[in-house]
Amino acid sequence: MAANEYRGYLRNQTVMEQGEARLHAAHGTNRPLLFGTLAVMGLLQVASSVTILLHLTGYLHEVNLSSTEPVKEAHSEHLMADALRDIRKKDKPRKNSKDPIAVAHLSVKAPIDFSKTDPNAVTTVYWDEVRGTLNKIRYHDGRLLMEEQGLYYVYAKTCFRYAPDHATKKQDVSNVQLIQYIFHEIHTQSKTKPVLLTKSGGTLQWGNQSYNMYCVQQGRSARLKASDGIFVNVSNSWLLDPEPEGTYFGAFKLSN
Known part of the structure; x- marks a missing residue:
């Protein structure tokens, strides 16, 4: 009886050690995949934030996704100058098309x-x-x-x-x-x-x-x-x- 209980105890301890070993092995195997997933999610979040910011500031124009040409760098001073020029054109009074009065x-x-x-x-x-x-x-x-x-x-x-x-x-x-x-x-x-x-x-x-x-x-x-x-x-x-x-x-x- 005692011998059977002792063998059962040894068997249970061996099973537990084998389970812990498999668990550690599984953790070691999934760690790179987990880090890679987190990195990809972070890059997607950054790209999404930049896209929203560009849309809000009006700097993002329509882009042909099928084009392979590199996107040119947009300089803020040039964009602001263009915006001010457009405002001045809108605010500029229109010339009266009618002839001067007698x-x-x-x-x-x-x-x-x-x-x-x-x-x-x-x-x-x-x-x-x-x-x-x-x-x-x-x-x-x-x-x-x-x-x-x-x-x-x-x-x-x-x-x-x-x-x-x-x-x-x-x-x-x-x-x-x-x-x-x-x-x-x-x-x-x-x-x-x-x-x-x-x-x-x-x-x-x-x-x-x-x-x-x-x-x-x-x-x-x-x-x-x-x-x-x-x-x-x-x-x-x-x-x-x-x-x-x-x-x-x-x-x-x-x-x-």
């Missing part, structure tokens, strides 16, 4: 003939086209001539002044009329029958003080056709202020 602005032409002092005379004002602005509107003989039809805003300002010390000869300005007229000259009608668009002014009672001045400014819209003209007449033109900031004439197109 516009004219002319100041009074100096010198003015101060010898015509007839208080009852109404004369046409002449303007300085050399220093003025003319676009799709022509100037001729005191008139602005339209090159295209449309609705225009027409304006004029005339300043009158009198300084006894600067006058060629003494004049009586104690009761003087200073009136401004804007006329529309229709090209299909006779030039002797222009249409009065607007007028303004007043009767001044100037004294003999050293300086007297009075300005008239008016404007209105008018529908004009191609080749129609507009011009300004004034009374007592010999009193016109020759300064360009005080006496000017112009028009600009509002719509067709």
